[in-house]
Amino acid sequence: MKGFFQLISSSDFLNLFDRFHPLDTETVQLGNSAGRVLAADVTAPEQLPPFSRSTMDGFAVRARDTFGCSESEPALLTIVGEISMGTSGRDIVLRPGQISRIWTGGELAAKSDAVVMVEYSHLIDEETVEIFRPVAPGENVIRAGEDTEQGQVVLAKGRKLRPQDVGVLAGLGVTNVTVQRRPVVAILSTGDELVPPDQQPGPGQIRDINSTTLAALVEESGGIANQVGIIQDDFDTMFAACLDALEGADMVLLSGGSSVGQRDFTLQVLERLEDSELLAHGVAIRPGKPTILARVGNKALFGLPGHVASAMVVFYLFVRPLLRRFGGMTTDLGLLPIQAIAGEQIPSAIGREEYVRVQLIRKTDESHPVALPIYGKSGLLTPLVKADGLLVIDRDSEGLDKGTTAQVLLFPSA
Amino acid sequence: MKGFFQLISSSDFLNLFDRFHPLDTETVQLGNSAGRVLAADVTAPEQLPPFSRSTMDGFAVRARDTFGCSESEPALLTIVGEISMGTSGRDIVLRPGQISRIWTGGELAAKSDAVVMVEYSHLIDEETVEIFRPVAPGENVIRAGEDTEQGQVVLAKGRKLRPQDVGVLAGLGVTNVTVQRRPVVAILSTGDELVPPDQQPGPGQIRDINSTTLAALVEESGGIANQVGIIQDDFDTMFAACLDALEGADMVLLSGGSSVGQRDFTLQVLERLEDSELLAHGVAIRPGKPTILARVGNKALFGLPGHVASAMVVFYLFVRPLLRRFGGMTTDLGLLPIQAIAGEQIPSAIGREEYVRVQLIRKTDESHPVALPIYGKSGLLTPLVKADGLLVIDRDSEGLDKGTTAQVLLFPSA
Numbered sequence: 004m005k006g007f008f009q010l011i012s013s014s015d016f017l018n019l020f021d022r023f024h025p026l027d028t029e030t031v032q033l034g035n036s037a038g039r040v041l042a043a044d045v046t047a048p049e050q051l052p053p054f055s056r057s058t059m060d061g062f063a064v065r066a067r068d069t070f071g072c073s074e075s076e077p078a079l080l081t082i083v084g085e086i087s088m089g090t091s092g093r094d095i096v097l098r099p100g101q102i103s104r105i106w107t108g109g110e111l112a113a114k115s116d117a118v119v120m121v122e123y124s125h126l127i128d129e130e131t132v133e134i135f136r137p138v139a140p141g142e143n144v145i146r147a148g149e150d151t152e153q154g155q156v157v158l159a160k161g162r163k164l165r166p167q168d169v170g171v172l173a174g175l176g177v178t179n180v181t182v183q184r185r186p187v188v189a190i191l192s193t194g195d196e197l198v199p200p201d202q203q204p205g206p207g208q209i210r211d212i213n214s215t216t217l218a219a220l221v222e223e224s225g226g227i228a229n230q231v232g233i234i235q236d237d238f239d240t241m242f243a244a245c246l247d248a249l250e251g252a253d254m255v256l257l258s259g260g261s262s263v264g265q266r267d268f269t270l271q272v273l274e275r276l277e278d279s280e281l282l283a284h285g286v287a288i289r290p291g292k293p294t295i296l297a298r299v300g301n302k303a304l305f306g307l308p309g310h311v312a313s314a315m316v317v318f319y320l321f322v323r324p325l326l327r328r329f330g331g332m333t334t335d336l337g338l339l340p341i342q343a344i345a346g347e348q349i350p351s352a353i354g355r356e357e358y359v360r361v362q363l364i365r366k367t368d369e370s371h372p373v374a375l376p377i378y379g380k381s382g383l384l385t386p387l388v389k390a391d392g393l394l395v396i397d398r399d400s401e402g403l404d405k406g407t408t409a410q411v412l413l414f415p416s417a
Numbered sequence: 418m419k420g421f422f423q424l425i426s427s428s429d430f431l432n433l434f435d436r437f438h439p440l441d442t443e444t445v446q447l448g449n450s451a452g453r454v455l456a457a458d459v460t461a462p463e464q465l466p467p468f469s470r471s472t473m474d475g476f477a478v479r480a481r482d483t484f485g486c487s488e489s490e491p492a493l494l495t496i497v498g499e500i501s502m503g504t505s506g507r508d509i510v511l512r513p514g515q516i517s518r519i520w521t522g523g524e525l526a527a528k529s530d531a532v533v534m535v536e537y538s539h540l541i542d543e544e545t546v547e548i549f550r551p552v553a554p555g556e557n558v559i560r561a562g563e564d565t566e567q568g569q570v571v572l573a574k575g576r577k578l579r580p581q582d583v584g585v586l587a588g589l590g591v592t593n594v595t596v597q598r599r600p601v602v603a604i605l606s607t608g609d610e611l612v613p614p615d616q617q618p619g620p621g622q623i624r625d626i627n628s629t630t631l632a633a634l635v636e637e638s639g640g641i642a643n644q645v646g647i648i649q650d651d652f653d654t655m656f657a658a659c660l661d662a663l664e665g666a667d668m669v670l671l672s673g674g675s676s677v678g679q680r681d682f683t684l685q686v687l688e689r690l691e692d693s694e695l696l697a698h699g700v701a702i703r704p705g706k707p708t709i710l711a712r713v714g715n716k717a718l719f720g721l722p723g724h725v726a727s728a729m730v731v732f733y734l735f736v737r738p739l740l741r742r743f744g745g746m747t748t749d750l751g752l753l754p755i756q757a758i759a760g761e762q763i764p765s766a767i768g769r770e771e772y773v774r775v776q777l778i779r780k781t782d783e784s785h786p787v788a789l790p791i792y793g794k795s796g797l798l799t800p801l802v803k804a805d806g807l808l809v810i811d812r813d814s815e816g817l818d819k820g821t822t823a824q825v826l827l828f829p830s831a
Binding site for chain 2: 219
């Protein structure tokens with residue numbers, strides 16, 4: 004018997020994630036924090052830079068002492084010292100007519116408010132220098148606190164840390180960073196026809212592809228994958244494996260059972276788990292219709308389509324956004340949407356959103372890339388290898404004409 | 418004295434990388450291969466799938482037995498067995514008029530060439546079934562080798578493995594994967610004003626930001642970062658540290674010294690290393706002009722600008738492409754170029770390429786995103802935190818008018 008599907012829209016599916024909340028937090032060392040998600044706003048404990056610094060090699064001056072000077076009428080100033088790197092410039096106090104040598108990054112002398120580049124100076128003797136160009140107050144200077152004032156929020160909660168963000172934390176002396184814990188995802192493949200990748204399949208058997216693919220997708224999305232392995236296709240085994248997997252995981256992905264019998268088992272298992280709530284059974288997308296979502300407390304269980312191409316679409320559309328939510332990010336796809344031009348006519352059916360695997364051909368001119376659909380049965384792997392992303396066709400559309408502009412969700416890649 | 422710069426163009430700089438060749442290879446387990454770069458073509462050791470499989474639950478048939486059937490004149494066929502999952506369908510041989518139950522993913526019975534969906538059948542009794550719709554040969558079937566023929570190149574050398582690629586390897590039983598070794602990058606910060614991030618700076622001192630930022634950039638680009646730390650700013654210390662760093666690394670990044678004195682030391686050190694060749698000293702870009710590149714055998718040494726914003730631009734424009742080359746990928750930026758519209762007038766100087774940090778504002782309509790320049794001295798960190806990428810202005814351009822379309826290189830993000 005075909006299972007009875009209550010199809011919901013993809014946006015309704017995403018709204019179900021309101022029932023889940025972000026996981027707890029942990030503290031990691033600065034060097035391990037890139038790519039992690041901030042669990043709290045980072046407020047500057049001090050101003051940055053801590054003192055006014057020169058951005059040039061040259062001379063720290065009182066800007067007014069240079070006003071009106073020129074090539075023909077240079078200002079003649081007295082050198083009263085040199086500010087060595089890593090020493091306090093404040094130890095030198097400039098009086099009118101005085102100037103101090105300074106290097107890039109050095110602290111300005113007391114009473115100085117600008118830096119003259121060495122290029123616009125000429126040494127008369129060890130103590131006297133001619134300046135050819137006037138500087139305005141603040142010129143060639145980064146003033147104390149110009150980068151960040153003390154108490155200012157420099158990085159907001161929910162931000163995935165990039166190299167430059169980690170640099171800011173280093174600059175502020177934040178060497179322990181509070182981040183969201185990475186969600187742990189248990190991956191179960193069901194199917195009596197499956198053998199692990201390292202085994203030679205016997206007659207009627209094939210290697211389990213979904214476990215490996217889903218594990219890589221989980222890691223790509225910031226999660227920690229726990230490959231439980233292949234589960235025999237009977238209710239009791241699946242129920243026990245699922246119960247076990249739930250113990251140590253925030254999310255369980257059941258996949259591989261693409262026959263109706265296997266799907267029924269998945270549904271039964273998810274329904275029979277204590278305190279489980281079946282949130283969705285079927286979604287109006289193609290591929291990916293027979294997706295199941297259940298909840299046990301704050302843990303999520305997905306029943307994914309058995310075909311790897313379909314499972315991958317469902318992963319990007321739903322599993323990834325929920326992983327992002329668990330991980331403290333915004334509950335969206337986290338895929339870059341770009342505009343592309345349909346390279347040929349692409350048919351679609353009204354009543355469901357279609358996600359078409361496409362290859363993108365970039366032209367050297369300024370136009371959008373051309374999206375070529377990669378057709379192939381959803382049980383095939385090689386079309387996925389060629390694809391750069393998923394072209395989206397609306398629920399109310401009968402398809403795209405060649406030359407039409409459409410949105411393509413790019414697969415992640417670094 | 419200001420160092421004398423022989424400025425070369427950015428494309429000439431990239432051409433220097435012809436002097437370097439990809440690193441050696443190593444073998445990793447399938448589960449650790451995602452994100453790694455294939456060191457050799459992967460050829461299918463066997464066909465995939467290994468046998469013709471059903472894509473539906475239903476009945477394996479000889480297609481001709483269904484020709485001409487319809488709702489009003491169903492074909493009456495004899496059920497001769499059921500192909501259980503994971504067993505050989507070939508054990509059942511269909512004779513004309515015979516049919517066998519099959520599940521999704523099951524191996525077709527011998528002599529069958531199509532599958533009738535269960536929805537288009539009606540059981541008369543345990544041994545007899547009515548079929549309402551004809552199927553064509555091959556319908557609802559993935560034939561043996563349809564995904565990959567034996568001996569076919571399925572993944573090419575130089576490919577960075579995505580989740581679906583790893584899935585293909587799993588399907589083919591390739592559980593040990595030969596990949597390029599990840600380049601090891603030693604990172605040295607020079608500057609007497611620097612203290613490590615975990616220390617409180619004294620007067621005139623600031624925390625070392627570049628080491629942490631560059632390490633995260635290296636890891637983001639697929640390399641292994643080795644933070645050597647802060648090096649005292651004198652020739653002997655720098656020379657010894659550089660020699661030491663070269664031992665265990667494929668690349669050395671020297672950064673932090675942004676005063677002319679420090680730059681001179683870097684140049685002297687790179688020139689004095691045994692068998693070193695100075696390949697470039699200055700590049701016609703902004704920021705990033707005072708970039709130095711030297712070579713010792715197949716090892717590269719970069720002298721990076723001291724300001725973190727400039728160092729980051731040079732990293733993305735040059736260090737990253739060389740890391741990609743070392744890692745067996747194409748020698749390009751590996752940054753996604755997109756078209757954007759200048760949100761305001763952006764001035765530039767003729768004679769050098771300009772890389773302007775921009776924030777992208779995406780509109781909901783179909784147009785390109787708007788690029789807003791983020792101004793700020795290159796010694797500042799917070800402008801980098803706001804930036805999404807680098808807008809490119811040609812060497813021959815005086816700038817962009819508001820509303821002009823330009824290329825933006827997106828910072829990586831997953």
